[in-house]
Amino acid sequence: MASRARYLVFFQYVGTLFSGVMAIKRPEQRFGVQNLLEKAAERLRSITPVKFHISSRTDAGVHALENSAHLDVQRLTGRPPFSPDILTSALNRHLEHPDIRVVRSFRVPDDFHARFEATSRTYLYRVVTGCSLDTLSVFDQNLCWALRTEHLDVAAMQEAARHLQGTHNFQAFRSVSENNWQNPVKTLLRVSVVPGPASPFTHPQLRRKLQFWDIEFESKSFLYKQGLLQVRRMTASLVAVGLGLLTPSQVKEKLESQDPQSGPALLVAPARGLFLKSVHYAGLDWSPGKDWYNRPSVSRGCSPGDVPEGPGL
Incomplete structure (x- = not known):
């Protein structure tokens, strides 16, 4: 068999x-x-x-x-x-x-x-301040959103993030043209805005000027077929707060409106700064020789000698 x-x-x-x-x-x-x-x-x-x-x-x-x-x-x-x-x-x-x-x-x-079976997913968005895209290292240009400003009001961004965290109807962060009415009520387990690690590719003359920021969103699920758009719009909202273009209360009002066309228009953060950071599963044991739910391997599988060589594998 x-x-x-x-x-x-x-x-x-x-x-x-x-x-x-x-x-x-x-x-x-x-x-x-x-x-x-x-x-x-x-x-x-x-x-x-x-x-x-x-x-x-x-x-x-x-x-x-x-x-x-x-x-x-x-x-x-x-x-x-x-x-x-x-x-x-x-x-x-x-x-x-x-x-x-x-x-x-x-x-x-x-x-x-x-x-x-996934219990949650975490998305990471990388923002860097103090430079434009064309002055950023070529190794970072497709991996973050570069902002010319040298200052973000991070405390205000964190206040706005607290408004997004929890269970809400996130309809306001969907596409205006999308007619899919799957359940828009989602629970954001965590929204954080923290300093990110410096890039090793930054030129020494720019290193003191640049500041990387990590914006993270963790949830079991995001808007159906628009989860990435939801994350990119929430990110753009937080960055707008950091730039002084929106207030934390306006982000809260936008969320509570449940209407993508109400209030200030929402920008969309560029795709290049967004990472799916991790997918979480309950009970997964990372130890060598272990499989699922902390159980020892029932079948350890073939040994390296059983693997066919050449074009077959």
Whole structure:
């Protein structure tokens, strides 16, 4: 009988060159991260095609420090399941793009679902003050939002962030043209605005002038099909408060209006500064040799010697 195993894999990518994380049907010119992951998985020789069930969507230009997906691999009769480490190595060996990397893998139960089992997701937005985009290091230009101002009213931004935190109807942060009326009530577990680490790529003459800021949003879920837009609009609102263009009370009023057309128009922060930072799961044990929910591996999978060499993997 063929051996079928389900895995949870965590992967990261620089989203600049991709149409987003989701696969597109005709990737002649643009393609999604999923297209390349599944192409690499063809080399696993699974009896049934390997499909990555992505936990969290990201749009064109948005990055991921850590996204996740579950997948099934069905090996030929008599061949044991791949160990998580072997699966990680095999996928990375055959990925055809340097901007994608599988970080780690776990064996999970056959009914596990990467999207629905996630307890929360954290998005990180990087802002830098004190320079324009064209004076920023080329290594950072696609990874943050550069503001010419040298000062942000961070205390006011943190006050506005407290208005967003908690359970609210976030309809005011959706697209005006979007007619999808899925439940807009979401719970933001955490909204924070804190100093970020300095970039190692900053020129020494600019280092004292630049200040990086990290804006983070954690929630189990965001607006249906507009979660990234919601995050980018909330970010733009907080930055507008920091620049003195909005007050914290205006952000609260906008939120309570439940109307994207009420009050001051909301800008959208650029995609390039946004990262899916992490996807969280309850009970996940990161220890070597462990699988899901702190359980020792029932099946440790094949050893490196069981992995086919050459074009087959």
